[in-house]
Amino acid sequence: MKMPEQSRLRLIASCPERIGIVARVATFLAERGASITEANQYQDSKSQTFFMRSEFDIDGGAGILAKLEAEFKPLADELQMDWRLADANSRQRVVMLVSKFDHCLAYMLHRRKVGDMAFDVPCVISNHEDLRSLVEWYGIPYHYVPVPKDPEGKQAALEKTAQIISEAQPDTIVLARYMQIFPPWLCERYLHRVINIHHSFLPSFVGAKPYHQAEVRGVKLIGATCHYVTEDLDAGPIIEQDVARIGHSDTTKDMIRLGKDVENVVLSRGLRCHLEDRVLVHGNKTILFSK
């Protein structure tokens, strides 16, 4: 006799508030033998919207996800749900874009290698050659796409970048200190799947050189913000933020160094939540069903 294979899946959904949503969904799952391991529900009273995330174990191997999707669709339609099912054990494909700063990239590739984070990296794209050896040491393809300053050259570079991304078939795109504007049409194509790390406590110090701005203003804390990229630069839904203390003798260079730890921790926390389907976007804000 063979043990039936078991899968751990996640259902993430939002829909207009009404009575019985949890009952309907949980009954659907129970009827199929699903054992809930962790779940959260939250109703936003202003917009009358209901948000939920359920993680559950269910009998069935490779085909169970598609089967469940087909079976759930009528109920989801009836409840007017924005929803997805995900396999907790499948690894997302994450394309990373970088420029010259290597700390966020090095941090994530190292954490991934030792098993602290689970995702695949089909490729890394950069507008500089600097980080090629680091990336290739991890056995990951490195695409160098320089971005000229003239509009036509820039446009061509963006299109090439978009093509490489497209061929990599990413689930998620991470801008790990990519110092180029990510064009609106690309944001739109991968809506709420492009994650950026901004090296300030947004909305403070939007735009370029936030540590320089921080030094000029004389703040006593510096920060980092992980957010989804949208058309509005540095204004997308915030996933995670944190800060670190600085003093009067810390120069811009010191801040850059001290900021690296905050950036690493904030980006990896944010990316982890995203990969575990814990982030639900609601207008310009996020619902975070954190562990």
Added chain:
Amino acid sequence: MKMPEQSRLRLIASCPERIGIVARVATFLAERGASITEANQYQDSKSQTFFMRSEFDIDGGAGILAKLEAEFKPLADELQMDWRLADANSRQRVVMLVSKFDHCLAYMLHRRKVGDMAFDVPCVISNHEDLRSLVEWYGIPYHYVPVPKDPEGKQAALEKTAQIISEAQPDTIVLARYMQIFPPWLCERYLHRVINIHHSFLPSFVGAKPYHQAEVRGVKLIGATCHYVTEDLDAGPIIEQDVARIGHSDTTKDMIRLGKDVENVVLSRGLRCHLEDRVLVHGNKTILFSK
């Protein structure tokens, strides 16, 4: 025509894991027209125990809680649940015990007065007279029960304390820097309803004078721990903890001063979670369904 009265209730429960718990409970609620505003479920895989907390709006006024309790009992029995229903808008009765340090008491009474925390205080009990005027300024009865050092006198004082507590019919008891041992038989009587604030980051510095111990050891952070009181001194389930940074020039007196803020914040966070039924005790640990 009259609008039906609406209540916000909470169902908190734990039970052995099995398939369909959420479905059964959520269906029970939906059938009675309950609209879930916030809910959490968590399965502890080691002990195969399921924990859940649901907050919901339901039609019905004063009698709805008792009615629902009666109706839910058969299902709870079947699922072998340890459970309770609570009215989110009813105010718990919180008896406070203090000695000479007034900061935690002053903080909570002030927060309560301005509407930041919602609970009633039938009385404050102290083994000193020092804080009478503060307490009475808030219009709260103050019971002075000195605790002598001789065993018989101490026993008599404890019994008198227990009697005052009993007459106050508390839902919760807070030891807001009460420098006397709370006897095991009283802990047992109000199991997981007696909350203590210990002025260290437990398990560091158990017992007396933790700031003095912290100075001797030369730690760089001091902390505070809010926990349920059990037979084992300073070893009960931890609800909340936090720390504050200190330096080499901070004396024990400085630590006492700096520690006050941490104690206040940790105790008030812990008490708030407790009052909102967000803390589920599991063995010697807590499940915290924090907001």
Added chain:
Amino acid sequence: MKMPEQSRLRLIASCPERIGIVARVATFLAERGASITEANQYQDSKSQTFFMRSEFDIDGGAGILAKLEAEFKPLADELQMDWRLADANSRQRVVMLVSKFDHCLAYMLHRRKVGDMAFDVPCVISNHEDLRSLVEWYGIPYHYVPVPKDPEGKQAALEKTAQIISEAQPDTIVLARYMQIFPPWLCERYLHRVINIHHSFLPSFVGAKPYHQAEVRGVKLIGATCHYVTEDLDAGPIIEQDVARIGHSDTTKDMIRLGKDVENVVLSRGLRCHLEDRVLVHGNKTILFSK
């Protein structure tokens, strides 16, 4: 035989960088028998400015400060110093201005009463009557100066406020959530002696209703900033900042409540540093010789 009286004084100074400043000043102090208990020196390399703070014990009672000032002046002049001597044990006169929120005021008055902070409060001024009973319970005069909306009425109110302040002869003025613009001419009169608490992590959310702005933006941390008031609203030199974590279910009302602890801690830390002469203003920034 009588023990000579001893005083603890502080010398705070800044001057153009040159070789031998510490040697000259320390020799001046040593020649007068001063025993340094804590001292800090810092050279800002960009502006070539030298900053120093020395705390020392010296024989001599009430007259020693004035005597030392007279003796130090020639050296200070020679070194082109911006300087002051202060008695560590004299209590500063701190006038407080408030509107309706009482937490910062209540916190400081309580901390002062129990001996955690040492300063005198000649009076509290408010544009509302709400906090009179609290203030008078502490035995402190309360001045109610309503501020009308029409320009003339507002101007008259400001002048009355200025007059009350002037008569109180304050060393320091604290705006403990005073919801009125403090006029430039008053800032100028008490330059770097007016301290404000802003309920955001500046430069985020300048101006009115920062918690409301924070909710709209969906930040994951809220903050507070203690700064000197200058002509530019919310743009003066920052003394201290800190943050607290919030979540998606926290409303503006929750933020206001959670923010109170941060505001209290940040304002009291900032005021303490100011009262201990640990804050040296340098352009629009502060040098903080923290303990």
Added chain:
Amino acid sequence: MKMPEQSRLRLIASCPERIGIVARVATFLAERGASITEANQYQDSKSQTFFMRSEFDIDGGAGILAKLEAEFKPLADELQMDWRLADANSRQRVVMLVSKFDHCLAYMLHRRKVGDMAFDVPCVISNHEDLRSLVEWYGIPYHYVPVPKDPEGKQAALEKTAQIISEAQPDTIVLARYMQIFPPWLCERYLHRVINIHHSFLPSFVGAKPYHQAEVRGVKLIGATCHYVTEDLDAGPIIEQDVARIGHSDTTKDMIRLGKDVENVVLSRGLRCHLEDRVLVHGNKTILFSK
């Protein structure tokens, strides 16, 4: 004409308290044209001990340090000083010992490579082979010294380790998660020059498996402690500590992962302070003249 070469040096000293220490030392420096860039003095009133650290620019190249040492010695002797002069721009030789966990080692080697930390690593010693490729990728010699369990084998391994260390002529030794007892005679030989990172908030959870202990106790924060290694295991002078928040669903494995960031930050902060001569040991505590 040639610009005279300039050096940045540091003088770190402690001595019995007496009047005029700063005057004597600062005058000594001024007479030699030293320009102080940053300095701190602190008197411990209990032990009547004076601590100081001065960083200064002075004309002179390679020979200036030895010259100044010779000239300062008579004054230091007279003041009964425990002192040292250090060249701020010379790189310390740091030998690192590791076992199997690579995060602290990887973090420091990466930070060193990109220029965030300045020190040399003559070699890495490990009782396992696991981290050889990582270390050799950085061009650093890797010594594999297995430590058997039998007393004689262990003793031989320790002696071999001691010999390798000795030949490397280290200024500082870092135990970057080295899971072997560092023998008292080696601690003694490199007193206050051996730095350990312990993965708990000491004195909580001394000894083995602190994250496991933390999970059993149900704490809400985990921590890390950077300290000098002394004879007493996990009881040496603490240099730096910090904590991170955990929740009820975090397993020991999660804590290990979350703890890595705290360990990295705490160890690198502690090591940086040590390398910048900001840590003065006083009995079993440290004076930290932090930036």
